[in-house]
Structure formats: structure tokens, C-alpha cells
Amino acid sequence: MSAIPAVPASSPASSPVWSIDPRTGEQREQVGVEAAPEVVDAAVRAAHAARGALADRTLRAAFLRSAADQLERGRDEFIATADAETALGATRLTGELARTCYQLRSFADTVDDGAFLDVIISHPDASATPPVPDLRRYKIPLGVVAVYSASNFPFAFSVAGGDTASALAAGCPVVVKAHPDHPATSELAAAALRRAAAEHGIPEGVVGLVHGFDAGVALVEHPLVAAAGFTGSVRGGRALFDAAAARPVPIPFHGELGSLNPVWVTEAAAAERPEEIGSGLAASMTMGVGQFCVKPGLVLAPAGAAGDQLVKALGQSLADVDAGVMLDHRMRDSFLAGVAARTQLPYVEAPLAPGPGSEHTVAPGFLTVPVAPLLQEDGPYALLLEECFGPVTVVARYADASEAEALLARLPGNLTATLHVSTAEASGETSGADGGTDLVARLTPLAGRILVNAWPTGVAVAPAQHHGGPYPATTSTSTSVGSTAAERWLRPVAYQNTPEALLPPELRENNPLGLPRTVDGRREG
Numbered sequence: 001m002s003a004i005p006a007v008p009a010s011s012p013a014s015s016p017v018w019s020i021d022p023r024t025g026e027q028r029e030q031v032g033v034e035a036a037p038e039v040v041d042a043a044v045r046a047a048h049a050a051r052g053a054l055a056d057r058t059l060r061a062a063f064l065r066s067a068a069d070q071l072e073r074g075r076d077e078f079i080a081t082a083d084a085e086t087a088l089g090a091t092r093l094t095g096e097l098a099r100t101c102y103q104l105r106s107f108a109d110t111v112d113d114g115a116f117l118d119v120i121i122s123h124p125d126a127s128a129t130p131p132v133p134d135l136r137r138y139k140i141p142l143g144v145v146a147v148y149s150a151s152n153f154p155f156a157f158s159v160a161g162g163d164t165a166s167a168l169a170a171g172c173p174v175v176v177k178a179h180p181d182h183p184a185t186s187e188l189a190a191a192a193l194r195r196a197a198a199e200h201g202i203p204e205g206v207v208g209l210v211h212g213f214d215a216g217v218a219l220v221e222h223p224l225v226a227a228a229g230f231t232g233s234v235r236g237g238r239a240l241f242d243a244a245a246a247r248p249v250p251i252p253f254h255g256e257l258g259s260l261n262p263v264w265v266t267e268a269a270a271a272e273r274p275e276e277i278g279s280g281l282a283a284s285m286t287m288g289v290g291q292f293c294v295k296p297g298l299v300l301a302p303a304g305a306a307g308d309q310l311v312k313a314l315g316q317s318l319a320d321v322d323a324g325v326m327l328d329h330r331m332r333d334s335f336l337a338g339v340a341a342r343t344q345l346p347y348v349e350a351p352l353a354p355g356p357g358s359e360h361t362v363a364p365g366f367l368t369v370p371v372a373p374l375l376q377e378d379g380p381y382a383l384l385l386e387e388c389f390g391p392v393t394v395v396a397r398y399a400d401a402s403e404a405e406a407l408l409a410r411l412p413g414n415l416t417a418t419l420h421v422s423t424a425e426a427s428g429e430t431s432g433a434d435g436g437t438d439l440v441a442r443l444t445p446l447a448g449r450i451l452v453n454a455w456p457t458g459v460a461v462a463p464a465q466h467h468g469g470p471y472p473a474t475t476s477t478s479t480s481v482g483s484t485a486a487e488r489w490l491r492p493v494a495y496q497n498t499p500e501a502l503l504p505p506e507l508r509e510n511n512p513l514g515l516p517r518t519v520d521g522r523r524e525g
Contacts, residue, residue, distance in 0.1 A: 014033035014034045014035070014036050014212070015033065015034045015212070016030050016032075016033055016034075017030065017031045017032045017033060017034055017180070017183050017211045017212070018030055018031065018183075019031050019084070019085055019182075019183055019184040020085070020181075020328065021084055021085070021087075022085070022086065022087045022181075022325050022326065022327060022328050022329065022360070023087050023325050023360055024360065025329050025360065028084060028085070028184070029184065031183040031184050031187055031211070032183070032187070032211060033211070034211050034212025034213075034214065034215060035210035035211055035212050035214075035215035035218075037214075037218050039210060039215070040175075040210050040215050040218040040219055040222065041218075041222065043175045043205070043208030043209070043210055044144055044175055044208065044219070044222045044224050044225060045224065046203070046204075046205025046208060047144045047173035047174065047175050047205050047206060047207075047208050047224075048143065048144050048173070048224045049203065049205060050173045050202065050203040050205045050206040051141070051143065051144075051171070051172075051173055053201070053202040053203055053206060054141070054168065054171045054172070054173065054202070054206065055171065057111050057112070057114065057171075057513075058112075059200055059202070060111055060168060060169070060171065060202075061108040061109075061111040061112050062108075062200055063168065063196055063197055063199075063200050063202055064104045064105065064107055064108035064111065064165065064168060064169060065104070065105055065108045066196035066199050066200065067104050067160065067165075067168075067192065067193050067196040068100075068101040068102075068104040068105050068108075069196070070192035070193070070195050070196045071097060071100065071101050071104075071155075071160060071189070071192050072097075072101055074188065074192055075094075075097060077188065078093075078097060078155070078185065078188055078189070079093045079094055079097060081182075081184050081185050081188060082154045082155065082182060082185045084184075085154065085181060085182040085183075085184060085185055086152075086154055086181060086182055086185075086327055087324075087325035087326075087327070088154070088288060088327075092288065093154070093155070096153060096154075096155045096156050097155050099155075099156050099461060100155040100156045100160055100161060102461055103156070103161070103162060103165055103461045103481075104160065104165050106461055106483065107165045107166060107168070107169035107483065107486065108169070110169055110483040110486060111169050113516070114506075114513065114514075114515040114516060115515075115516040116139070116169075116170070116483065116484075116486050116487065116490070117138045117139050117490075117506055117515060118137070118138060118139050118492070119136075119137070119138045119506055119507065119515050119516070119517035119518070120136075120137045120138070120517065120518045120519075121135070121136050121137075121507065121517060121518070121519045121520070122134070122135040122136075122520060123519070123520055133496050133497050134496065134497050134498070135494055135495070135496055136494065136495045136498065136503065136507040137492055137493070137494040137495075137507075138492070138493070138504070138506050138507055139487075139490035139491060139492050139493070140171075140490060140491060140493055141170050141171035141172045141489060141490060142170075142172055142226040142227045142252070142489050142490065142491055143172060143173075143224070143225075143226030143227070144172065144173050144174070144175060144224055144225050144226055145163070145167040145172045145173070145174045145175075145225070145226065145227050145228065145229060145489055146174070146175055146176075146177065146219045146220055146222075146225045146227070146228040146229070147159075147161075147163040147164050147167065147174050147175070147176040147177065147228070147229050148176075148177045148179075148216060148228065148229065148230040148231065148232060148240070149161070149176060149177065149178055149179040149182075149186065149231070150179060150231035150232060150256075150293075151179050151181045151182075151232070151291075151327050151328075151331070152288060152291045152292065152293070152327060153231075154179075154181075154182040154185045154186075155185075155189070157231045157480075158176075158178075158179065158182065158185070158186060158189065159176045159178065159185075159186045159189035159190050159193070159207075159209065160189045160192065160193055162480050162481055162485060163229035163231070163254075163480060163485075164176060164193075164207070166480075166485040166486040166488065166489065167227075167229070167486075167488075167489045168206070168207075169486045170486045170487075170488075170489035170490050171489075172226070172227070172489045173205070173206045173207070173208075174206075174207055174208065175207075175208035175209070175210065175219060175225070176190065176207070176208065176209050176210070177210055177211075177215060177216040177219055178209055178210070178211050180211070180328075181327050181328050183211055186209060186211075187209065190207055190208075190209040193206075193207040194206075194207055216240070217240075217243065220240050220243050220244050220247075220251075220253070221243060221247060223247075223248075223249070225251065226251055227251050227252045227253070227254070227488065227489055228240065228244055228251065228252070228253045228254065228255075229254045229255075229480065229488065230253065230254070230255035230256065230257075231255075231256045231293070231480070232255075232256075232257070233257065233258060234257040234258040234387075234472050237255040237256070237257040237258075237475065238255075238257065238472075240253065240255065241253045241255055241475050252476065252488065253475055253476075254474070254475065254476045254478055254480065254488045255474060255475040255476075256293065256415070256467075256468070256473065256474050256480055257471075257472045257473065257474065257475065258386075258387045258472050258473070259293060259294065259297075259387060259413075259414045259415040259416070259447075259469065259472075259473045260297045260298045260385065260386070260387055260411065260412070260414055261294050261295060261296050261297055261298070261414050261415060261416045261417070261418070261447075261456050262296070262297075262298045262299070262300065262408065262411055262414060262417050262418070262443075262446065263281070263296045263298070263299045263300065263417075263418040263419075263420065264300045264404060264408070264417075264418070264419050264420070264439070264443065265277060265299065265300065265301045265302070265307075265310065265420040266302075266401075266419075266420065266421050266422060266425060266439065267302040267304065267306055267307070268421065268422035268424065268425055269420040269421050269422045269425070269453075270301060270302050270306035270307050270309070270310045270420075271306035271309075271422070272422045272423065274306060274309035274310040274312075274313050275309075275313040277310055277313070277420055278309075278310050278311070278312070278313025278314040278315075278316070278317055279313060279314075279317040280455055281296060281299060281314055281317075281393070281455070282314055282317035282318045282321065282364075283317070283455070284296055284455035284456065284457045285297075285364070285366075285391060285392070285393045286318070286321050286324075286364045286391045287457045288457075289324035289325065289326055289362070289364075289390065289391055290364065290389070290390040290391030290392060291326065291327060291331075291389060291390065292457045293415060294415050294416050294456040294457055294458075294459065295393075295456075295457060296393055296418065296455065296456060296457075297387055297388060297392075297393055297394065298384075298385065298393065298394050298396060298411075299393055299394070299395045299396065300371070300396050300398055300404045300407060300408070301395050301396070301397055301398070302397065302398060303370070303397040303398060303399050307397055311351065311368065311395060314366060314395070315351050315352045315366070318352050318364050318365060318366065319352065321364050321391075322357075323357025323358065323361040323362060323363040323364075324357070324361055324362065324364075324391065325360055325361050326361075326362060326390060329360070331389060331390070332360070332362055332390075334389065335354075335362055335388065335389060335390035335392070336355065336356060336362065338388040338389075338390075338392075339353075339354050339355065339365075339367075339388065339390075339392055341383060342367055342383060342384060342388070342394070343367060345369075345373075345380055345381060345383070345384070346373070347369050347370055347373050348367055348368070348369045348384070349367065349368045349369070350365060350366075350367050350368075351365075351366065351368060352364075352365040352366055353365045354366070354390070354391060354392040362390060362391060363391075364391035364392065365391070365392055366392060366393050366394070366395055367384075367392065367393075367394050367395065368394075368395045368396075368397060369381075369384060369394060369395075369396055369397070370396070370397050370399075371396045371397060371398045371399070371403045371404065371406075371407050372399075372403070374396055374407055374410070375403075375406055375407060375410065384396075385410065385411060385412070405442060408442065408443070408446065411446055412470070412471070412472055412473075413446065413447070413469045413470025413471050413472060413473045413474075414446050414447040414448075414469050414470070414473050415447060415448055415449065415456070415467065415468065415469045415473045415474075416447050416448070416449045416450070416451060416456035416469070417443040417444075417446040417447035417449075417450055417451075418443075418450075418451040418452075418454065418455065418456055419436075419439055419440060419443055419450070419451070419452050419453075420452075420453055421436045421439065421452065421453065425439070426452065426453060436452075440452065445470075446469075446470070447469045447470070447473070448466045448467065448468045448469035448470075448473065448474070448479070449465075449466055449467070449469070459481050460481075461481060461482065462482055463482055463483045463484070464482065465479060465481045465482035466479045466481075466482065466484075467479050467480050467481035467482070468480060476488070495507060511524075511525075
């Protein structure tokens, strides 16, 4: 195998990386400089060299638990720094940091259990047609994973977040591209992970960190990077996805790009509990100043009196929500421009117009529109079917169920799809075209997570979780949350007629590691 050529050690002077206070727009501190190509190259090579240190499952599980411990020890500094960079508030950030630590420990448990290795053994069977040889299959790490941090979760989807934790659990070192909205927080998190690695004799290069747009491009193109995980915009994610596919050796790119997260409120549900649904929607769409990837951005509500009551309740609840600070002023400008473009469309009304709160804040609101214009194949109304990042939702009023279904058929892929039904619909007392079971079935093709009489904001860390969906929600069929997220960074390999002494310990007949496995179709352990 030929050696991977090094990146030339020469580049223009790098731009400074500043930590910015979104509450004022002022620079807080210079964190460093954007990574030049040779810096990216060095980080990737250091991560690549650290692969062997993660081979021991017991060691890497201990590493993940120590990482959680390190984050908890620095809790006050982490939360203060993240709040200064994101304006998300101490309460929200305290919960997010706790979630991040829980996630790290959860993946440590996954590593200890070993089921993620998916060990399958088929003994020889001469009676089969054709005869089956001795086959033993399990999964191995891909290699260095590039992680692209999200803006809206400085802990849970950033340096120490789910992509990093799942990659390390799979045995893959990482190089993280920090998000420019929280560079100081990113540096603190990377230092904590490296301290945790050092506790167990793992090289610090197992977690690399780089800053800068060009560094992100260089990272996905680096020949030693074996896979990538991304959380961000459709435009940025698609560009990196295309770059990953255009490499001489393409790599998996697991991107979370954008999601409208539609909500379908049946007429019976709107009639039964308009105030509850309206207030719940207001709370969900304004959580984190509307900057959640699962924010409900399109709500299908009936056009009649029941829908009117729901819309009224939504407006009353939103009127009590204070203006908030978005993650940065660029996002604020984009939000205001997006709202302005939508409100200028014919038939679009703004019962409570979202807009600027002050020089640095935005006020929440919502728009309404009849479904009919949204059914046009081409034209300006397609804008209403795109995500608008921030505290706004579009309420589309449908005349009947068939009109609602026609609109759902036009939607792209989503992370979530939500159904609000009446008590009778939920209990199965109705049947046929209006039955709750049938309604759930119609939503299922749209998203990776289906909710009934709940709200999508909040993604639990649990083995059964699925945080992903059809494109453009994600670029793959995998989840980025839950224990199965580690599967993204593994590939299967089968050994045929391999002598016992030459097999990896995971595949040996006596199962020396005590792994759960499937043998001749039967689950063991």
C-alpha cells in the first residue's frame, strides 16, 4: 500500500477565530486562528495514529465514562462560556450538558454490552444447496471520522456530542470541525475529552479540533478520513455530501440537513382541545427561540370553527412569549428576511407577525395560509414548504382531509411528523379513511419519528430512538441519537473457513469475550 502524501506545509496567514456575544454582537475573545491545510492534515494523521489505542473495548468504555466525568467537573465554566456564546440560557444549557454526559455513559454501556458488533456465526452445512462453509461475521471500525458541529446544541451535537460519542464507541478517532458560534466552548470540550483520554493512556490525538470553513472542506477531502457526520443546513450539508462522494475513494456522509416537521391536527382533535393544542404548539415552536432541528414548522389545521379556536389559542400563547436572542446575527438576519419573503405572498396572513424585537432579538409569531395555493407544483408558495430557522410556524388551513393529504404528499423528507387526534380517534373507535391507524400510516413515509398527541421538540437518548429521516432531513437511513448511532461508523467483515487460532477473539467458537451473538440462526447472550 502506498503512503498517503502529506499536505504541503505552506499556506497564507490564517484568519483569527473570535468568540462572539450574540446578545451584543461584540467580540468576546480570540480563541485561535482558522486551521491551515497543514494543521488539518496533522490533526487527521494524529487521529489516524490513535486508532489502535481504541481497540480495547474495556478501555474505550472507561474513556467515555471519564469524558462524562470531565465535563461534569467543568460544568460551571462550560455553561457560562456556552451561554456567553449562544445566549441559550443557563437552564437550557444545564439540561443539555446533563444529556451529553448521559449520552457518553450510555455509549459506554453499549461498548460493554458488545451487541453492536453484530456477531453472527454460521457453521458448515453440507446438506444445504449450495453447501454452506464456516462463516463468521462481525463489524469493525471504519477509521477516522470527521464531525461537523451544530450551531444550536453546543454540547449535545458538538465536540462531545452524539457523533463524537458514537464514533469513539465504535472505535473510531474523530476530528471535529468546530462551529463558529461557539468556538471557546468547543475548545473547552476538546480539552476535557483529551484529559479523559490521557487518564487511560490514549493519545490526545484521538480527538482533534479545527476551526474555519476551509478547514471543514479540507477535512472531508482528506484521504485518511473514513466517514463524516454533519448537523447543519441543507446548503452546507449538501456541499459536503457532494464533496465526500466526489473523492477518489468516496466515504459515507451522515448528514442532518433540514426538516419542516409537519403537524396534522384532525378536525375532531381541534374541536376537542383547541387551547391545549394551541398552547402546546406555541411552546414547541419557540423552544430555544425556534432553533431546534425538530421545531414544528408546518401545521395542517382545519379551516372551520374548530381550527379558528386553535389559531386563536396559538396567538394568545405566543403573545406571552418574550422576544429572544438567536445564535448569531447572521441567523437573525436570515430569519427576518425569510419571514418577510413569506408574508409578501398572496393569501398569506400574519395574525401575530414574527419580527425584530430589538436590535439583537426576534419576536415569535405565525403565519396562516389556505392549503390550496400550496398545492401548486411550481411557484413562490414552495417557500412555505421550506424550513425557516427561528420562532415561526406556518398554519395551513385545509378544507377537508383529502386536501390535507394532498399537501402531505408534496412534502420532502422530515425528521419528525406529528399527528394530533381526538380521544375517539386515538382509541380506535373510528374506522376507515378517518381512522387513527390510517392517519398514522399516511404520515409514516414522511419522517423517521412519528408522534401522536405530543410535540417533536426533545429527542430522548434511548436504544429505540431514531433521529433521522428521508432526504433532506438526513443523507442516510441511520440515526444520530441512540445506541444504534454507532452503526454508522462500522462495516461488516466475514471470515470463511478461517482456522480458530487466526480468528479475531470476537469470532472464536468458545466466545472468550462473552459477546451476544447469533449462531446458526439462534440468538445467544
